[in-house]
Each structure stands twice: as structure tokens, then as C-alpha cells.
Amino acid sequence: MKFYVYILQSTTSCRFYIGQTQDLKSRIERHNRGYEKSTKNRGPWKLIYSTEFQTRSEAVILEHKLKNFKSRSRIIKWIESRGKDLNNIYEGRGSRKTKNL
Template identity: 50%
Template sequence: MKYYVYIIYSLSTDTYYKGQTSCLDSRLSRHNSGYEKSTQHGAPWKLVWSTTKATRGEALYLEKKLKNLSRQKTLEFIKKYS
């Protein structure tokens, strides 16, 4: 099974959200439908970056590293790895 690590962006709140999931399409739909409390106020969300990992542990490790990035470092990361 593949796991996805992703960064989404909300134009309405000008914020980035980082997460991980096993089904990226379903997860993005949940973010945009208001089912996720942490992102319900930013819809619509746009996928700006994603990658796959072989295990959930690898995905969680990368997600944690991404969540610790400042906004500026997040922008640099997206630019470098897009």
C-alpha cells in the first residue's frame, strides 16, 4: 500500500496545511467538504505538492518534518521539490 504526504493551500485564508493519507483524492475531498475540523474554514483547498511513501511510518516521519517548517521554509520546499 502507498501512502501520500501532501501540502494543500487555501486562498481564502492564505494558509498551507500538511498531512498524510492512504487515499489522496478522498482526503482532499474531505478537506473541501468541511469534514476535517482543522481545515473546514479554508475551503476550497488546492493540492500544491505531494509525494508517495512505501510505509505509513515513512509518511508520518515526513509529515512531522513538514509541519515543523515555517511558512517561508514551506514555500521554499514547494518551489524546490515541485
């Protein structure tokens, strides 16, 4: 069985959401349909990073690590250190400008 840790970004508020799941596609749909209390009324959400694990315990460890970063800049640096290009990431609250990182 596969488990995923994912990072979503709101296209309206630019906030990040970090979570873990077994069914990534379904989970993102639930966030975007407003079924999840933690992300309701803050979307739409776009996936900016995901990674796969073989066990839930591995996924939970990374999820907690990322949530403990607290800082947007630390999360961005961590994603970039994994080789993900974030040229289209929104900067600031409500801004639609792209930031070249």
C-alpha cells in the first residue's frame, strides 16, 4: 500500500496545507469541494508537492516535520531542496504575482 505526504497551496489566500493520505487524488478533490474543515472556504487548492511512502508511519513522520517548520520560507526551501521548481508559487496574501525562486 502507498501513502502520500502532500503540500497544497490556496490560489486565493496563498496559504499552504500539509497532509498525508492513501488516495491523493480523492483527498485533493475533498479539499477543493469544501469537505475538509481545515481547508473549507480557503480554496481552490493546487498541489505543489507530493511524495510517496510504503508505510503510514513514514508519511506521518514527514508530515509532522513539515508542519513544525511553520515558516513559509522554510517549507519552500525544503521543497526546492527536493528538486521541485516553484516558479509559479504565489507570494503574499492574495497576491497573484509569481515569484521566481
